[in-house]
Amino acid sequence: MGMPVKIRDNYKSLSGAEKSAIIFLALGEERGSRLMEKLDEDEIRMVSRAMAGLGNVTSNLVESLLRTFTERFANVGSVVGSYDTTERMLARFLPNDRVAEIMGEIRGPAGRTMWEKMSNVNEGVLAAYLSGEYPQTAAVILSRMRSEHAAKVLPMLPPNLRLEVIERMIQIESVQREVLLDIESILHNEFMANYARTHGSDTHERMAEIFNRIDRETLGEIFGDLEPVMPESMQRIKQLMFTFEDLLRLDRVSLQAVIRRCDTGQLAIALKGAELQQRDHFLSVLSERARMILQDEIENMGPVRMRDVHDAQAEIVQIAKGMADAGSIVIPQTGDADAVVY
Known part of the structure; x- marks a missing residue:
C-alpha cells in the first residue's frame, strides 16, 4: 500500500522556500528554470528541497499565493543579490567594522568551494568539530578535503573515533x-559562520574576488609590482583566483558538462579571443558535429573586442564555479601535486 499523497491547502503553513517553489512550478518548466538560474547555489538548494517535498498544492492556494506575490511586488523593479550588493546595503546603516564582521561570517574562510574552505580551517578547530559528529559524516568531510590537510586532522581525533573514521x-x-x-x-x-565569527575573514580571498574582476593587463602590472614585495600573499591570492585558463585542468567529462551549460554564442566569443591551445582543448572534448558547428561560428564571427572576450570568459568561469559549488564537477586543487597534465 503506497504512502498517502500530501495535500497542501493552507497558505499560513508554507515556508518562504515553499512559497518560492510553488511560484517556480506555476511559471512552468521553461520560464521557471530561467528565473531559477538567477538564484545563487544555496538558494537553489533550499528551493529544490522545498519543491521536492511539496506534494499536491491546491489551485486555490496557488491562486492566493500568486495574488499576494503580484500585489506585493507590482511596483518593484528587478533586483540582484550578491556579496557586493549586500555589503553596500549594510554600509548604509552599519559602521564599517560591523559590516566587515557580518560579511566575514557570510563568506567564511578562504576557498573556491566548500571543501577548499574546509581545507583552510585550522586543523585543531576542525578536529574538535568532527569529534562531535557522526563517524560517517566525519569520514565524508575528510575524504573530500585536500589530503595533506586531512592528514593533519586525523591524528588529532580521539583514538576510537579516528579508527572508525578511517x-x-x-x-x-x-x-x-x-x-x-x-x-x-x-x-x-553552522560551522563556517561560527568559525568566521571567532577567527575573522580571510583578506586573501577578498582580494582574489577583486582581482578576478580586473582586466588582465592591469592585473599583470599589479602582480609585477607586488610579487617582489609580498611573494607569499600573492601566491595565496593566485591560488584562490579561478580563471578561464583553470578550466584546462578540468577532466574531459567535467569540461563537457560546463560547455553544455554555456550559451553557444557566448562560448564562441570566449574562444575567439582565447589562445590556440585553450581553443583546441575545448574543441577536443566535443563531438565531431558540435565541434564543426562551434568552429564555423567562431570563423564566421566578425572582429570581437577583447573586453567582450574577457566578459564571456568570466561568465563561463562563473558557471563552472557554480557547478563546482553544487558538486556537479570537481575543480582540481592548485599546485603541482594536484595538477592535471594533458
Missing part, C-alpha cells in the same frame, strides 16, 4: 548527491 573512509565508494548537499548546507550554515 575504516569508513576506506569503505566509501560514492556518496549520494543529496547527502553531500545536506552536509555542505550544515557546514555552511
Whole structure:
C-alpha cells in the first residue's frame, strides 16, 4: 500500500522556500528554470528541497499565493543579490567594522568551494568539530578535503573515533548527491559562520574576488609590482583566483558538462579571443558535429573586442564555479601535486 499523497491547502503553513517553489512550478518548466538560474547555489538548494517535498498544492492556494506575490511586488523593479550588493546595503546603516564582521561570517574562510574552505580551517578547530559528529559524516568531510590537510586532522581525533573514521573512509565508494548537499548546507550554515565569527575573514580571498574582476593587463602590472614585495600573499591570492585558463585542468567529462551549460554564442566569443591551445582543448572534448558547428561560428564571427572576450570568459568561469559549488564537477586543487597534465 503506497504512502498517502500530501495535500497542501493552507497558505499560513508554507515556508518562504515553499512559497518560492510553488511560484517556480506555476511559471512552468521553461520560464521557471530561467528565473531559477538567477538564484545563487544555496538558494537553489533550499528551493529544490522545498519543491521536492511539496506534494499536491491546491489551485486555490496557488491562486492566493500568486495574488499576494503580484500585489506585493507590482511596483518593484528587478533586483540582484550578491556579496557586493549586500555589503553596500549594510554600509548604509552599519559602521564599517560591523559590516566587515557580518560579511566575514557570510563568506567564511578562504576557498573556491566548500571543501577548499574546509581545507583552510585550522586543523585543531576542525578536529574538535568532527569529534562531535557522526563517524560517517566525519569520514565524508575528510575524504573530500585536500589530503595533506586531512592528514593533519586525523591524528588529532580521539583514538576510537579516528579508527572508525578511517575504516569508513576506506569503505566509501560514492556518496549520494543529496547527502553531500545536506552536509555542505550544515557546514555552511553552522560551522563556517561560527568559525568566521571567532577567527575573522580571510583578506586573501577578498582580494582574489577583486582581482578576478580586473582586466588582465592591469592585473599583470599589479602582480609585477607586488610579487617582489609580498611573494607569499600573492601566491595565496593566485591560488584562490579561478580563471578561464583553470578550466584546462578540468577532466574531459567535467569540461563537457560546463560547455553544455554555456550559451553557444557566448562560448564562441570566449574562444575567439582565447589562445590556440585553450581553443583546441575545448574543441577536443566535443563531438565531431558540435565541434564543426562551434568552429564555423567562431570563423564566421566578425572582429570581437577583447573586453567582450574577457566578459564571456568570466561568465563561463562563473558557471563552472557554480557547478563546482553544487558538486556537479570537481575543480582540481592548485599546485603541482594536484595538477592535471594533458
